Amino acid sequence: MKRIVVAIDGPAGAGKSTIARRVAEKLGYLYLDTGAMYRAVALWALRTGVALDDMHRLEQLALSAEISLDGAKVTLNGEDVSAAIRAADVSAAASKVSAVAGVRRALVDKQRAMAEAVSVVMEGRDIGTVVFPDAAVKIFLDASSTVRAQRRLEELAARDAAADAAAVARDMKERDHRDRGRAEAPLVQAPDAVLLDSTALTLEEVEDAVLRLVRARTSNGKEVAR
DSSP states (O other): OOOOEEEEEOOTTSSHHHHHHHHHHHHTOEEEEHHHHHHHHHHHHHHHTOOTTOHHHHHHHHHHOOEEEETTEEEETTEEOTTGGGSHHHHHHHHHHTTOHHHHHHHHHHHHHHTSSSOEEEEESSIIIIIOTTOSEEEEEEOOHHHHHHHHHHHHHHTTOOOOHHHHHHHHHHHHHHHHHOSSSOOOOOTTOEEEEOTTOOHHHHHHHHHHHHHHHTTTSOOOOO
């Protein structure tokens, strides 16, 4: 069976993780949350006192980190860090760590290795442009900044994490700026990616649109998302 890569890129709060996880389950593919890998490196940096502007030491952490992804479970050097990497300070640090070229190169190699043997749904910021530019299916999932901020608030509330609406909106705006403006693998829509705006769509509608696109591209390749 031919290995299939479904690449889902987009800004923070667009719903990439939820959609990618659901689609992978429906298709029987492996789900890979690449953002969790950057969070894991950021967590390790915070724990060991590595400065977030020390590019050399951050790269060394990324190179030596043993990261495994199993659905929503994230393991760093043998420890389950699934919950720890979702802390607010780790999220902020991950955005800075992900801008380091050496870290991105190290983790891209690990991401490609993870997808060597099986079909995957991989989501992140540069999957369709850098990690797998030849992916069979490329989707750029987006939503209005207002909706994305609201979704992030709801996500934090579900984890019983205190959050201020203004602070969340401000942090998201800053992250968008960093993601789109970084020199190494900036967040951009791949020329051959299908733009899917989820602002006015339900979770089920987004999932259905992605599944239709995957099935079309892996059969006759003619259909596009509508």
